[in-house]
Amino acid sequence: METETVDTSERFLNRLRDLYNDDEVRNIIVKSSNEKDNRILGLVINSLKKDDYILYFVTSATMxxxxxxxxxxxxxxxxxxxxxxxxxxxxxxxxxxxxxxxxIKSFATEQYGDYDDCVLFGDGDNDASIFFPVQDWLKSDGNLRKLEFILQHCETKKNILLTMNVSDEEEQCIYDDVDVKLVLKDNS
Known part of the structure; x- marks a missing residue:
């Protein structure tokens, strides 16, 4: 996994758009070096607007x-x-x-009728999913396996994992499933 750090919102948006066009990149972690920085989610959504993506918002949180x-x-x-x-x-x-x-097996079987070959969502064309908040999935091996299953069984073109209030050490467990980590450096 490659880690990239950018120092302005504009560079962050431009780099994220470049990653959307890179066929070698599917799963992207995005975060700010400042855990209290609330701009990241808005920047991710704005980066998708330019290309008229269909968005799948994936969560484990209550509504x-x-x-x-x-x-x-x-x-x-x-x-x-x-x-x-x-x-x-x-x-x-x-x-x-x-x-x-x-x-996740009982959930997938109940919702989609099949566990091994199910497609949870997405068509791989002009769509993206935002996983937010990711930290709930990182708390245990069982939850991490659920996240890995979802990443494997969705067919969106890009998967964006928004890690907020998560240390680099805590998120290391998903690095094998991620192509690029993009960090917005806090310049405050």
Whole structure:
């Protein structure tokens, strides 16, 4: 895995867009060197708008918790549900919740009828998924295996793992599944 650090929001956006066009890169960790920096989520979403991506927002958080975290970082947000495509900050968006407290095998079998060959979401064309917050999946080996399963069984063109309030040591467990780590250096 390659780690890149950029020092301005503009360079971060440009590099992220370059990574979207790189066929060798599928899974990307994005983070700020300042764990209290709330710009990252907005920058990621803005980087997708240019190419009119379809967005899959993947979480393990409760909807209440997710709404609270999104509102803290983005301000006003629309009503979120798990059934319909909504316009979320200018992008057609689907929200997926993968429960931490349920085995991924039983979840995939219940939802998709098959475990080994299921496609959870995505078509690999002009779509991306944002995994947020990732830290819930990093807390145990079982949860980490769920994240790895989801990454393997979604067919989005790009998977963006937003690690907020996660140390480099804590996120090392997913480095084997990631192509590039992009860090926005805090210049405050």
């Amino acid at each position: 209440y918790n997710l709404k609270s975290r999104l509102k803290d970082r983005l301000g006003k947000i629309p009503t979120i549900n798990l059934k319909d495509k909504i316009n979320f900050l200018g992008l057609d968006t689907f929200f997926y919740k993968f429960p931490i407290d349920k085995s």
